[in-house]
Amino acid sequence: xxxxxxxxxxFVRDMTDGHSVLGLxxxxxxxxxxxxxxxxxxxxxxxxxxxxxxxxxxEVKPAVYATATEQVSALASAQGEKFNSVTFTIPNSDxxxxxxxxxxxxxxxxxxxxxxxxxxxxxxxxxTYLHFALNLPVxxxxxxxxxxxxxxxxxxxxxxxxxxxxxxxxxxxxMAGSRRLQQVDLHNRLGVWAAPFHLAIAVTGAFIGxxxxxxxxxxxxxxxxxxEKVEAMLYREESAIAQDAGQVPLPDFEKILAEMSxxxxxxxxxxxxxxxxxxxxxxxxxxxxxxGRLVWGERYRFNxxxxxxxxxxxxxxxxxxxxxxxxxxxxxxxxxxFPVKIxxxxxxxxxxxxxxxxxxxxxxxxxxxxxxxxxxERVWMAQVWGIPFAIALSAVTYLVFAVxxxxxxxxxxxxxxxxxxxxxxxxxxxxxxxxxxxxxxLLAVITHVSIFGADSFVRASLxxxxxxxxxxxxxxxxxLYTWVRRRECNPAPSVSGAVSSG
Amino acid sequence: MPNAIYIIAGLASLxxxxxxxxxxxxxxxxxxxxVRRWLGWALVVVSAWGWSAVVxxxxxxxxxxxxxxxxxxxxxxxxxxxxxxxxxQDKHRVTTKPAPARxxxxxxLRGIARCLAVVILPALSGVAAGLLFFGxxxxxxxxxxxxxxxxxITFWTLAVVWCCxxxxxxxxxxALVLFLAASGLYLLPAV
Numbered sequence: 203x204x205x206x207x208x209x210x211x212x213f214v215r216d217m218t219d220g221h222s223v224l225g226l227x228x229x230x231x232x233x234x235x236x237x238x239x240x241x242x243x244x245x246x247x248x249x250x251x252x253x254x255x256x257x258x259x260x261e262v263k264p265a266v267y268a269t270a271t272e273q274v275s276a277l278a279s280a281q282g283e284k285f286n287s288v289t290f291t292i293p294n295s296d297x298x299x300x301x302x303x304x305x306x307x308x309x310x311x312x313x314x315x316x317x318x319x320x321x322x323x324x325x326x327x328x329x330t331y332l333h334f335a336l337n338l339p340v341x342x343x344x345x346x347x348x349x350x351x352x353x354x355x356x357x358x359x360x361x362x363x364x365x366x367x368x369x370x371x372x373x374x375x376x377m378a379g380s381r382r383l384q385q386v387d388l389h390n391r392l393g394v395w396a397a398p399f400h401l402a403i404a405v406t407g408a409f410i411g412x413x414x415x416x417x418x419x420x421x422x423x424x425x426x427x428x429x430e431k432v433e434a435m436l437y438r439e440e441s442a443i444a445q446d447a448g449q450v451p452l453p454d455f456e457k458i459l460a461e462m463s464x465x466x467x468x469x470x471x472x473x474x475x476x477x478x479x480x481x482x483x484x485x486x487x488x489x490x491x492x493x494g495r496l497v498w499g500e501r502y503r504f505n506x507x508x509x510x511x512x513x514x515x516x517x518x519x520x521x522x523x524x525x526x527x528x529x530x531x532x533x534x535x536x537x538x539x540f541p542v543k544i545x546x547x548x549x550x551x552x553x554x555x556x557x558x559x560x561x562x563x564x565x566x567x568x569x570x571x572x573x574x575x576x577x578x579e580r581v582w583m584a585q586v587w588g589i590p591f592a593i594a595l596s597a598v599t600y601l602v603f604a605v606x607x608x609x610x611x612x613x614x615x616x617x618x619x620x621x622x623x624x625x626x627x628x629x630x631x632x633x634x635x636x637x638x639x640x641x642x643x644l645l646a647v648i649t650h651v652s653i654f655g656a657d658s659f660v661r662a663s664l665x666x667x668x669x670x671x672x673x674x675x676x677x678x679x680x681x682l683y684t685w686v687r688r689r690e691c692n693p694a695p696s697v698s699g700a701v702s703s704g
Numbered sequence: 705m706p707n708a709i710y711i712i713a714g715l716a717s718l719x720x721x722x723x724x725x726x727x728x729x730x731x732x733x734x735x736x737x738x739v740r741r742w743l744g745w746a747l748v749v750v751s752a753w754g755w756s757a758v759v760x761x762x763x764x765x766x767x768x769x770x771x772x773x774x775x776x777x778x779x780x781x782x783x784x785x786x787x788x789x790x791x792x793q794d795k796h797r798v799t800t801k802p803a804p805a806r807x808x809x810x811x812x813l814r815g816i817a818r819c820l821a822v823v824i825l826p827a828l829s830g831v832a833a834g835l836l837f838f839g840x841x842x843x844x845x846x847x848x849x850x851x852x853x854x855x856x857i858t859f860w861t862l863a864v865v866w867c868c869x870x871x872x873x874x875x876x877x878x879a880l881v882l883f884l885a886a887s888g889l890y891l892l893p894a895v
Contacts (some may be wrong), residue, residue: 220868227819352830352857356864363865373731373776375784395776398769408857416853419831420838423891435845494760522847525854528762538763545770552777690788 209366217364224357225560228350230585231336233557235350237589238333239403240550243535243543244669246296248326250662254654256310256319258298258661264455269315270302271452271479277317278304287440287477294472294491296536298661325600328607329593334411337608348411354404361393368394382566389559392552399549400556406533436526438503438512443483450506452479453486457508462488465502465510472499485511492517496537497527540665547669551676558586577623580631584622587635588615590673594642597670601649633684636677643674709758716754720771723747724779748772814873822867825880830860832887839891 209217225232241248250256271288278285283305291301300311301321310318328337335343362368372394376387393400421429430439453476462471469490477485484506489499501514513519516527531537535546565579592614596607622631647667651658658667727744751771756764834856841848866876 216869216871217865220865220870223818224822224864224868349827352826352860353864355857355861356868359861360865360869363869369731373728373780373783375780378785378787391777391780395780396773399773405854405857408861409853412857413853416831416834416856417849419835420849420852423835424838432849435849494763496762496766520844520846522844522850526846526850532766538759538767542767542770545774548774549770687787 214364214366217360221357221360221364222564224353226564228353229561232350232354234589235333235347236554236557238329240547240554242330242333243546243550244666245326245330247662247665249323251666252323252325254657254663256299260293260298262293262300264459266315267455267474268452270311271476273317274302274304275479278307283307287475288479290474292471292474294470325597325607344411345415348408351404351408351411355408358397358400358404362397365390385559385562385566389556389563392556396549396552400553402532406529409529410533436523438514443478443481447482449480450482453484453506454508458486458504461508462502466490468493496531497524498530579628580622580626581619583628583631584618587632587639588618591635591639591642594639594646597646598642598649601653636681640674640677643670646670712754713758716751717771719747719754720751720768721775723751724772724775728779818873821873821877822864825877826860826863826867829863829880829883830856832884833859835891836887
C-alpha cells in the first residue's frame with residue numbers, strides 16, 4: 203500500500219465544499235466583525251477623537267489622586283451612587299488623559315485634580331461593542347463572536363487543506379485572468395500568506411469570546427457552579443473590609459507611586475484603583491505595562507502606607523496566567539507602537555477582502571453554472587459597501603445629532619440589504635455605496651473640524667481623521683480603477699450585474 | 705546604544721525583505737530550487753532573530769511575521785499580472801437539469817442535519833475536551849484552566865472542519881458522540 207501526503211482530489215473537493223458551506227453561513231456576520239475590528243485597532247485614537255479638545259498630559263502629581271478621590275467620592279455620595287472603589291486612568295502613551303471613574307460616573311480631571319467634563323466615548327464604544335458582541339447583550343453577543351472566531355479558525359484550516367497547489371501558486375496573482383480567476387487568486391494569496399495573522403486573530407478572538415463558556419462548564423462540573431472559584435485562578439479576589447471599618451486618611455500616594463517606580467522601573471503605569479477609599483483596610487492597585495512583553499500588564503497591590511502586598515504574576519507568574527494575559531495585545535495589535543497598529547489595520551483590510559472574495563467566488567461559480575443568484579449578488583454587494591458606509595454614517599450622525607450609533611448602523615445595514623434585494627444592479631449598488639462611503643468619510647472629517655477646529659489635526663485626532671481620509675482615498679482609488687477598466691474594455695457599461703465589479 | 709538598536713532592526717527588516725525576494729525568485733524559476741528556497745526561509749528566520757534581539761522574543765517574532773506578510777503582498781501587487789484591454793470572460797457551463805423534488809428535499813434535510821451537527825456536536829465535544837484536560841492535566845490551576853480553554857477551541861475547530869468536509873456525516877457524528885460518551889463516563893465519577 204502506497205502512502206502519500208498529497209491530498210486526493212476527493213479530499214480536496216470535500217474540503218472545498220466544507221469551506222464554502224462555512225464561509226456562506228458566516229459571510230455577513232464575519233464581515234461585520236472584520237470591518238469593525240479593523241477600525242477598532244485605533245480605538246484609543248477614536249476615543250480621544252470624540253473629545254478632541256480635552257487636556258492631554260503625561261505628568262501627574264501624586265497629590266492629584268487624593269484631591270480627585272475626595273471630590274469624586276463626594277459627587278458619588280451626592281448622586282446616591284454606591285461604590286467600593288475609585289479607578290483612575292493614569293495618563294499613558296495610549297491614553298494621555300487623566301480620568302476618574304466611580305460606578306457610572308466618569309470624569310476628566312484638571313491638572314490640580316479637580317473634576318472636569320464628563321467622558322463621552324459612545325461612538326467608539328459602539329464600534330468596539332459591534333466587534334466583540336455585535337451590539338447584542340454581552341451574555342449572548344460575546345460567546346456568539348467567540349463562536350465566529352472558532353468557525354473562522356475552521357475556515358482558515360479547511361481553506362489551507364483545500365489548497366493542494368499551495369506552493370505552486372505561492373506568488374500567482376493573475377488579475378488579467380477571468381473574473382473568477384482574479385477572485386480566486388486574490389482570495390488564495392491573502393488567505394495563505396496572511397494565515398499566521400488570521401489564525402492569531404481567530405484563535406485569540408475565540409479564546410476571549412468563549413473563555414466564559416468554558417469557565418462556566420468547569421465551574422459547573424468541578425466547583426458546584428461557583429464561577430468565582432474559577433476566576434480566582436487568574437485574578438486575585440477584590441479585598442473585603444469589615445462593615446464597621448473606621449474612617450482613616452487617604453493612602454500615601456506619593457510613597458506608593460515612588461515604591462511602584464522603584465519596583466518596576468521602565469514600566470508605564472496606566473491604571474490606579476483605590477479599594478474602600480478612606481476606610482480602614484483600604485488598598486491601592488496599580489496596573490503597569492511591561493516593556494517587551496505581550497501581556498496586558500502587571501498588577502500590584504499596596505497597603506495605605508505604600509508597602510507592596512501582592513503582585514498578580516501576569517508577566518512572570520504561572521505559565522497559564524502569562525498565556526491568558528498575552529491574548530489581548532496580540533488580538534488588538536497594541537504592542538510595539540504605532541507601526542504595528544498600521545500593520546494590523548492593513549492586514550485587517552486584507553481580511554475583509556478575503557471574506558468578500560470568498561463569497562464572490564461562490565457567486566461567480568453559480569453564475570458560471572447557469573444558475574446566477576442575482577438577488578443574493580445585489581444583497582451581498584449592498585452589504586460589502588453598505589457596512590463601511592453605515593459605520594461612517596453612524597460617526598457623522600453621532601457627531602452632529604448625538605444619535606445612537608447602534609440604531610443608525612443596524613437600520614442602515616438592514617434597509618440597504620432589503621432594498622437591494624428588489625432593486626438595482628450589482629454594479630449600480632457597488633458604485634453608489636462606494637461613492638456614499640467616500641462622501642460620508644469626508645463628512646466625518648469635515649464635521650469633526652467644524653466642532654473641534656485646530657484640535658482635529660493634532661495627536662490622536664490627526665490619526666483618526668487620517669483613517670477616515672485614507673479609507674475615502676482607498677475607496678476612491680478602487681472607483682477610479684473600475685472606471686478606467688470600464689473605459690478600456692467597453693464604452694458601454696455592463697448592466698448584467700457582474701460580481702467582480704465590486 | 706540606541707543607534708545600534710536601530711541598525712539591527714533595520715538589518716532585520718532588510719533580511720525579511722531579502723528572504724521574500726529570494727523565495728519569489730525560487731518560485732519564478734522552473735524546476736526545483738531547494739537552495740534558494742531554504743535561503744529565503746533562513747533569511748526570514750534571521751529577521752525574526754534580529755528583531756527578537758532588539759525588542760524581545762514575543763515582539764520580535766510578531767513584528768518579523770508582520771513584515772513578511774506585508775512585504776509579500778507588496779511584492780505580489782508589484783509583480784502581479786494586471787489587466788489591460790478587454791476582460792477575459794468566465795466560461796459558462798451548460799445548465800444542469802434541476803434535481804427532482806424528492807432529491808432536493810433530501811438534500812435540504814441533509815443540509816439541516818449537517819448544520820445542526822456542525823453547530824452542536826463540535827461545540828459539545830470541544831467543551832468536553834476542555835473539561836477532560838482540566839480534569840486530567842497535572843498542572844497548576846491557572847495553567848489547567850487556560851490549557852482547557854485552548855484545548856476546547858482547538859478540538860472544536862477540528863471537529864467543525866471534519867463535520868463540514870466529510871461526505872458521510874455519520875462518521876464524524878458517531879465519532880464525536882462516542883467521544884462525548886467516553887469523556888462523560890470518565891469525568892462524571894471523578895467529580
